[in-house]
Amino acid sequence: MTRSEFFYLLPYFVSLALSLGILYYTWERRSAKGLTAFTWYMAGQALWVFGFIIELLTPDLSGKMFWDGFQWLASLLLVIAFPVFAIQYTEYKLKHPRQLFILSLVVPAIFVIMLMTDGFHHLVYSNPRIRTDLPFPELLYEFTWVVYGHALYSYAVLFWSIGLLIQRLFRPRGLYRTQLAIITLGFLIPIVGTILSLFDIHIAPQRDITPFTNAIANLIIAWGCFDISYLRSSQWVETDSLKPWWTRL
Secondary structure, eight states, rough: OOHHHHHHHHHHHHHHHHHHHHHHHHTTTTTTTHHHHHHHHHHHHHHHHHHHHHHHHHOOHHHHHHHHHHHHHHHHHHHHHHHHHHHHTOOOOOOOOHHHHHHHTTTHHHHHHHHHHHHHHOSSEEEEEOSSSSSOOOHHHHOHHHHHHHHHHHHHHHHHHHHHHHTTTTOOTSSOOOOOOOHHHHHHHHHHHHHHTTTTOOOOOOOOOOHHHHHHHHHHHHHHHHHHHTTSSGGGGGGGGSSSSGOOO
């Protein structure tokens, strides 16, 4: 590996290291309110960045498509875990939580089926090709209605979850507004980054800038979430009411 290639990959390795570090930190404190779901969120993020790096290092088209599919699967963890975190963290009450959680898995399951069977219909990877004018070849493909439909569903879930956090800003009981505002900002940054990628807006050599936005967001979320004095306060003591919401009927 040349020096230029190493420095090209360095930001992605930093992003992966940050994700793994916060994942370890949250796993050690997963009994606190919302942190089990946040641990799954960070696991999805770490797996996504890992898949991105391996995709960059893979030279052939089929290998790149495999690792890109791996990233799609990892991103589903974010879509599933983030609303769970938002519900737990804001103490939002749902009717029939178990049924709603199962229902929330339907669209991700359909997308997984479409992804696994893409070789027959090419509704996920349309016109796949490799761009070779970068230090590492980049996989490119046309976004289809399946990709846009999945993106629309994902953004609906993510922005609904962000809405819960914002709504909680105006209900000061039990939460610190400043901390919640910082956490909300941290979750918004990678969402904006994926929107730029979806509309093919480039602010970096690679089409997908998610590793960079994830790194920035992780630092912000860590600043908001993991103040030790707050984690040790009564706010974060686990009780039955703070167990995963789909287990509470």
